[in-house]
Amino acid sequence: LYVDNKSYPMHLVSGAYNTGAVFQVKMTLPTGKHSFFFVFQDSLTSWADPFNPKVYAGPNVGANAQPVQPGTTIDNGEDPETLANMN
Numbered sequence: 865l866y867v868d869n870k871s872y873p874m875h876l877v878s879g880a881y882n883t884g885a886v887f888q889v890k891m892t893l894p895t896g897k898h899s900f901f902f903v904f905q906d907s908l909t910s911w912a913d914p915f916n917p918k919v920y921a922g923p924n925v926g927a928n929a930q931p932v933q934p935g936t937t938i939d940n941g942e943d944p945e946t947l948a949n950m951n
């Protein structure tokens with residue numbers, strides 16, 4: 865998981881890789897608008913969300929933060945994998 869172009873490694877919570885698994889990471893974000901995307905990797909390669917690589921809007925954090933509709937994307941012309949490789 866990348867939030868604001870910073871990597872947050874996720875950890876297996878339950879399940880199995882071959883039948884479905886739940887991953888999680890806990891973090892505290894500062895007040896403001898944020899964005900996120902996913903990059904998957906193993907010991908051989910890494911790739912952005914394989915079905916539809918996008919940068920997603922949210923979450924917005926703060927007392928007066930407005931909610932972000934799930935699935936809202938940010939089109940800044942950047943490929944998520946390119947962003948991930950910059951870090």
